[in-house]
Amino acid sequence: MPGILYLLPNTLGPVDAAQTDPLAQIIPSQVQRAISGLEYFIAENAKTTRAFLKLVSVSHPLTKPLQEIRISELNVNTEAAALPALLAPLLAGCDAGLISEAGVPAVADPGANLVRLAHERGIPVKPLVGPSSLLLAVMASGLNGQSFAFNGYLPTDADQRAKRIKALEDRSRQEKQTQLFIETPYRNAALLDALIANCHGSTLMCVATDLTLASESIKTQTAAKWKEELVAGKMPEFHKKPTVFLLLAN
Structure with missing residues (x-):
């Protein structure tokens, strides 16, 4: 046996x-x-x-x-x-x-x-039961937990990444589906910049970092609000930290 x-x-x-x-x-x-x-x-x-x-x-x-x-x-x-x-x-x-x-x-x-x-x-x-950063991020994001998709890593090439982000946003809007993805931790800032540059201002975005750790940070707001904060120099403290990104277009 x-x-x-x-x-x-x-x-x-x-x-x-x-x-x-x-x-x-x-x-x-x-x-x-x-x-x-x-x-x-x-x-x-x-x-x-x-x-x-x-x-x-x-x-x-x-x-x-x-x-x-x-x-x-x-x-x-x-x-x-x-x-x-x-x-x-x-x-x-x-x-x-x-x-x-x-x-x-x-x-x-x-x-x-x-x-x-x-x-x-x-x-x-x-x-066996234990922590999943993806499910924890969905739970804490306030986005659609009835329908969501994990897309792994997005392309590193800027043009391909932009196309992928727009495609995911379109899918999210059409299916009312939360889209999840991750990035190599040292590229977190570059991915957030790409999301802000390619998503509609009303699209909701969540950045969930260091889940279950003492340094945990979870924040959901519109792409427009994220852009305001980044222009003001308020970058999330997520450099080289495991982070899950989520978006939901309306």
Whole structure:
């Protein structure tokens, strides 16, 4: 009988490791307990995953010493041909945890192909509760939570990005659908500038930064209002910080 592939949530950024239970406000206790009982993990980065497991172990002792836990890497450079080997321990009966660098796996994350292969191989898949920056941003934006679409990264080429933004705004207007996207953190200011330059002044825009962290910032207002603030030199404090951008045209 195959093992279970647990989809494990991670934090969305650094936490205070000095706390009695540093993950208490982010990862439910029962989820931490499930994580602590696993001996095999599939992760984007073995080093940062070990750091996360160390945080878990503060209040939920690991089944094995940290150095004895097996961690295989799965990232954007992993070839499809390598995926079956990652699932081999599960087919042999071992439970495993798929974990992202931040938030939940298989959403804006390279783990989706592995999850699909697990289904094809008859391996049970169990998602566990934890923070998703995308859903948290939708919740906090005040925009349409009944219909929304995540579009990943927009083009870096200025002309292509402008066309994409206008297309997303048109789609949002026609379908009354909230559009979400992200950017490499050091390009956040450039993306906000592009949104303001290409969106109608009445389009609502939300900028949600460092969700669940002490530096969290969430703000929704019209593109025209964002433009006023930027002209006045009031740029959001989001440089090199994970940020979700949302828009809803009316």
